[in-house]
Amino acid sequence: MNDKFLLSISPHIYKKESTARIMWTVFLCLVPSGIAGIFIFGPRALWMIVACVAMAISTETIILALRHQRITITDGSAALTGLLLAYNLPSSLPIWMACIGSLFAIAIVKQAFGGLGKNIFNPALAGRAFLLIAWPKYMVSFSKPFIYSDSVTSATPLYLLKEGKAETIHQMGISYLDLFLGNRGGCIGEVCIALLLLGALFLLWRKIISWHIPFSFISTLGLLTWLWGGSQIGRADVLFSLLAGGVVLGAFFMATDYVTSPLTREGQLIFGFGCGLLTFVIRRWGGYPEGVSFAILMMNALAPLLDRFCRPRIYGHEKINKRI
Template sequence: MSELLNVSASPHVRSKDSTKTIMRDVAIALVPAAGFGVYNFGMKALLVLVLSIVSCMLTEYIYEKLMHKKITVCDYSALVTGLLLGMNLPASVPFWMPVLGGVFAILIVKMLFGGLGQNFMNPALAARCFLMISFAKRMTTFTYDGVTGATPLYLIKSGEKASSVSDILSQNGTSVFDMFTGTIAGTIGETSVIALLIGAAYLLIKKVITWKIPVIYIATFAVFAMIFGGRGFDINYLAAEICGGGLVLGAFFMATDYVTSPITPMGQIVFAVLLGLLTGIFRIFGGTAEGVSYAIIFCNLLVPLIERVTMPVPFGKEGVKNEK
């Protein structure tokens, strides 16, 4: 009888969505940005992506095989983690780095905490931060068209406040339009905002994600940058800050992770606002020009607290909190 019936408490909600279909849609949505990254940075970028994906999937398979657990590698979650990790790496990294990052993401952050649904932070971003802390020079060396140089965000941060953003970028052979299309130095998957927005639109249409977290996140950061960035309402500066770095990639594809983001409506708003504030603090007042990865994993740690304080009171039960 136990093989025929699944007994559980109500309510019983059915959905056509599953982990496999959701992860498949996320992988499909990442294809435009990943494909542009390969076009932009060449075959080495493709090898970095492949090594990252394979290392994540193999690590999950080997761990579950050794621990005699159900093999879940076919649910595409490890594939998505590997793809996101690879897209967060420069194409110039040595090939052992995506392998090391993939093992760290799956084994340390995901499997040792119970597998999918139990990880306390985004595995791909945790691995990126691990690699950044351990191998900072390699993780911040960006090559474009065979020339090693700084990213546009770094140029803006280190440029004179008296100079316009357009002048700072043009002196280094780039522009805000280049940042939007993606023909700039950076990590493999973060450069093309157009490609990322195409993928984001696909996820929104498929209802895999909602607009709330990414839009509030980006809007909060834009307001923070306008107030504290030292350039006021400079549309070129704001556009460059939004298009540069991993903000769009992080907002639509990693901050919206089901496992590491709040499920309460108010919690999602609080989460997104905190992401925008922390990203602004790290970028404007921090020592580096980027801050998306650290902002997201830090807020991931706050999710249990955010959900606790934003949990709605059930209708008809204790309408006045703490009533004696």
């Protein structure tokens, strides 16, 4: 083994993948889908991304300075939070609202709990949830692709399905290729599935993320959609449900967050199952057409319990059955 054991606080195995290296790798893997979002929704999407990232970095810098702590913005965690938040917002959202969401994500969800590694919830998703509760009208108004005007809006495919305005993808006037390439209404970073999958495959290849959470998340949602997502058992459009919303972005880039997801493989499989189940429940019977964000946030709260109940047996120790 080339790994060195250190006599210090765990983890004891030294690896070249530092926090900064991991964060910036994920950041770079998300850049192509962001470029696609800018191409699809216009320059305003670029300003949204820049504003969210800049506000996240600025907020973290100010808070760390006020606490007289070392400035750690070079680790990439704040920049990644801002980028993910922007990817979960419609390009038509006022910039100042996006900045408030970024401020909330860093100041309240991350730093109020002690900073990186101590937050319970995914900051970017919590910021999105805050904006959705505070300004729901603006958060569900999406720009029409390739129009580059905020005055021309377009409903998302999931919204059309939820409101009963269309029952099949053909009635929506789009194709599966449109969903795959991003020619639809939606948030900035979730629409281009092709480039998201490209970045996700690179992260899997580099072993920065594991397959357990994405697999259980996507397979659970797909199975439940096939069974109970349509008017008749087995008649639901599984491919549509996986491509039409933020499932790919959520499953590969947000549910796999190291801090807010379980550590063990068993826990990760259960975590992904819960995300898929809750996403299906919210989509099918909830008040919102999309449920990925709320599903992941709810499972974030259960991650410590999953770590506790799925922790492996200590090597060399046998389980003792206690008598009452």
